[in-house]
Amino acid sequence: MSSRRRIAVTGVGAVSGLGANAADTWAAARAGRGGIAPHVFDGGQHGPGPVTLPAALAADGFQAPLEARMGRKVSASLDRFALMGLCAAFEALDQAGLVGDAALSERTAIVLGHGQGGQETLEKGYERFFGMKSPRMHPAMVPKVMVSGGVSAVAMQFGVHGPVFATSSACASSAHAIVQGAGLIQAGLADIAIVGGSEAIATPGSMAGWQAIQALAETTCRPFSQGRDGMVMGEGGAVLILEDLDRARARGAPILGEYLGAGMTSDAFHITQPSLEGTAAAIRQACAAGDLFAQEEVLVSAHGTGTPLNDQNEAAALNLAFEGSAARRPTIATKSAHGHLIGGSAALQTVIALQALREGLAPPVLNFLGPDPACDVDLVTGEARPITARHALLNAFAFGGLNVSMAFAAG
Amino acid sequence: MTITEPQLLDLIAQEAIIDREKLTREATLGDLAISSLDVITLLFELEERYGVVIEEADMPKMQTLGEMVDFLMERINAQPEKS
Numbered sequence: 001m002s003s004r005r006r007i008a009v010t011g012v013g014a015v016s017g018l019g020a021n022a023a024d025t026w027a028a029a030r031a032g033r034g035g036i037a038p039h040v041f042d043g044g045q046h047g048p049g050p051v052t053l054p055a056a057l058a059a060d061g062f063q064a065p066l067e068a069r070m071g072r073k074v075s076a077s078l079d080r081f082a083l084m085g086l087c088a089a090f091e092a093l094d095q096a097g098l099v100g101d102a103a104l105s106e107r108t109a110i111v112l113g114h115g116q117g118g119q120e121t122l123e124k125g126y127e128r129f130f131g132m133k134s135p136r137m138h139p140a141m142v143p144k145v146m147v148s149g150g151v152s153a154v155a156m157q158f159g160v161h162g163p164v165f166a167t168s169s170a171c172a173s174s175a176h177a178i179v180q181g182a183g184l185i186q187a188g189l190a191d192i193a194i195v196g197g198s199e200a201i202a203t204p205g206s207m208a209g210w211q212a213i214q215a216l217a218e219t220t221c222r223p224f225s226q227g228r229d230g231m232v233m234g235e236g237g238a239v240l241i242l243e244d245l246d247r248a249r250a251r252g253a254p255i256l257g258e259y260l261g262a263g264m265t266s267d268a269f270h271i272t273q274p275s276l277e278g279t280a281a282a283i284r285q286a287c288a289a290g291d292l293f294a295q296e297e298v299l300v301s302a303h304g305t306g307t308p309l310n311d312q313n314e315a316a317a318l319n320l321a322f323e324g325s326a327a328r329r330p331t332i333a334t335k336s337a338h339g340h341l342i343g344g345s346a347a348l349q350t351v352i353a354l355q356a357l358r359e360g361l362a363p364p365v366l367n368f369l370g371p372d373p374a375c376d377v378d379l380v381t382g383e384a385r386p387i388t389a390r391h392a393l394l395n396a397f398a399f400g401g402l403n404v405s406m407a408f409a410a411g
Numbered sequence: 412m413t414i415t416e417p418q419l420l421d422l423i424a425q426e427a428i429i430d431r432e433k434l435t436r437e438a439t440l441g442d443l444a445i446s447s448l449d450v451i452t453l454l455f456e457l458e459e460r461y462g463v464v465i466e467e468a469d470m471p472k473m474q475t476l477g478e479m480v481d482f483l484m485e486r487i488n489a490q491p492e493k494s
Contacts (some may be wrong), residue, residue, distance in 0.1 A: 072428045076452075134464075138455055140448055338475070 006183050006245035009411065010253040011098070012351045013091025015084045015198075016236035016338045017056030020064075021091055025338070026355045030384050034337045035158040036220050036232050036367075043204040046131030053211075054220055055198045055202050056234040056339030058084065070157060078144060079118030080200035084148035084237035084344070084346040085155060089194055096241040096253055098192065107165040109190035110151045111181040112239070113173025113197035115207070115343035116372050117147035123205045123212060150198060150237075162190050173197050173304070173343030174238070175396035175404035178350065179262045181242050191244045196347035198237025202294070207233065214270065215307060218222020219390055221340070222367040223304035224311045224332030224375040230303040238347035257354040260391075260407040261289020267401025274397055275314040276320065282403035283321035286393060290407025293325040296387040299362055302377070303352040303397045304333025305340055314395065330387050331377045332356070336366040346396035346404065352394040357410035412461050413488045419480055426453040436477030452485060463487045475477075 014021060017035025018028035028035065035056035042050035063075050066087045075083055089110075089116025093099045106143040121144040127136045143149055146168040155164045163184055167176040174197025182191030208215050210233060217230035242259060249255070267278035292298050303314055311333075322329065332354050341348055356362050361384045390410045397403045424431040427449035434443070445465065454465050465486055473479050 076428050083459075128459075134458065134461070136455075139451060 003061070005186050007185055007242050007259040008245040008248040008253070008255045009240050009253065009257040009259065010243045010248050011092040011096030011241035012239070012354065013088035013095070013332035014236065014238040014254060014351050015062045015087050016057050016341065016348055016350055017058055019235055020059065022351050026352060027331040029334055029337050029352050030361060030381060032364045032366060033308060034366045035234070036312060039202070041204040041207045042158065046127055046205055051207070053207055053216060053411050054232045056232060057202055058236050063087055063221040063279050074157065077140065077380060079121045079149060080152050081114055081118060081198050081237070082144070083148035084096055085196070085198035085239065086153045086198060088196060088198065088237045088239040089154045089158070089172070092239040092241050093194065096243070098241065099158070103192055104158050104160050106161055107190055107344035108160050108161055108192040108194065109181055109184045110154050110194045111148050111165060111177040111184070113167040113169065113175070113177035113343045113347070114135050114147050114150060114172050115168060115170045115199055116201050118145035118149060119206050121145050125204050130341070132337070153192060153314055160194070163323065168343065170400060171340065171342050171345060172396040172402045172404045175346035175406060176264070178240065178242070178259070178347065178406060179264060179404060182259050185242060185244055191247055193242040194239060195242055196237065196239035196344070196381055198344040199342040200235045200273060201342060202233045202235045217306060220367045221306040221336045222369060223302065223306045223336050224372060224377055224379050225368045226370040226372050228306045228308060228311065229373070230307050231335065232339045234335070234341045236338065236341050236348060237344045238348065238351045240350060255411040257357065257411045258409040260409055262286050262406045263289065265403045267403065269401050272399050274310055275401055276313055276317055278401055279313060279395070279397050279403050280320040281316040281384040282405040283317055283393065283395065286405035286407045287321060290409070291393060292391055292393055292407055293322065293327060295327050295389070295391050296322040296386060297328040297330065299353060299356060299387055299389040300329045300331040301349045301392060302331050302333045304335055305396040306335065310397065312374045315377045315398065319376060329378050329387065330362050330385060331379050332362050333365045333379070334363060337363070340379035346394065350394055350406070350408065354408060354411070357389060357408070358385070359394055360387055361385070414461060414484060416480060416484065419484060422456060423453060424475060426456050428479065434476060436475065436480065438476045439474050440479065457483070461487050461490070463490055
């Protein structure tokens, strides 16, 4: 059997509540500047009264670089989730030096993950239908709502004719997307994969749904902290360019990191509660694939939602999986800064973790009130901590018990 | 609720994503690249803001922006004023 193709990360892009690009997002995370603030969610004349909830929303104007190149009509034809994915893809392809490259046409795949798709478009369409009693729906509603609208937009804008599809697994969607994209390269079906994900479901109807399952924090997101009381909704997207390492080196592309492998499990247990065995198994598989147990230090980018259950389970799962390993594990939980991007979270956290490895600096967990004895993790708090780790473990654990852990190395 | 020509042109610029200064009465819809989808988006916005229901299929064939503006203003402003 031939050795597996090694996979480099040659470009990254991001849109989040921390900034309109990957550099600004990293700079905010490193400096400990959070993007969470109170926002009013108003269902309009047909909805209930407005509510104020903490959220991390992307500032207006994030699409300006894309529009400068492609015009404003592109933005108007897409739901916000797809536009965020497209903007991140543009930034990542630009950094990789692949915009306009002939390889995009035949030997490139696109896999982006989204939990829901075009929620804003759906809510506006249904407001007309159910609220205004209008029988007419906009003909662009279906293509804007469909969960594959993002990947189709990227394919059309950059002329990508290879394997193109979306993955959906709630909070693990973009982690599954990254693993699938890497698999397409390793299976020989592509040389380049545009992977990641996005989400824009901080909409009035959606937020009411998240309130109903009592997942949302009242004040802010405090992963692994005393007094944590839930997650905070974020929005945005992140994209990585995965590329056959030999090919990337041959063309002199920037090597921002290396994807080493992953673990994927399903708890088959509960629709909202995590399982220790399921999550620990995913971590073990990823660590084995990336040889992480043998390292002196591994940066852990935790799923760390700030819900009481997730964080306690995740801490236990990490300790269980790393039993017998002497690796130090400085642990970051950047949802405390950018909120939970649901389908886009894992990709955004990968962008941040790779930069942390490159700079040797782990960004701090924000809003920390003090350690929770039930969460035994080496948490980076206060300010960014210098690290020697050359490897990172990244967790994405979704509702429904869909778990992905990924292993990366510094570039 | 009535609409003035500048208000309608502002709305067309916004909904069809066209620079406002390009919107002259003589410009053709083709030159401005106003698509059928753009027109529907505009009609939806007019319905939501002005309460006027105009079916795209009921619109006559029009060449210039001026013709479209005249047609739309007549339909919107023909509505009885709500007190």
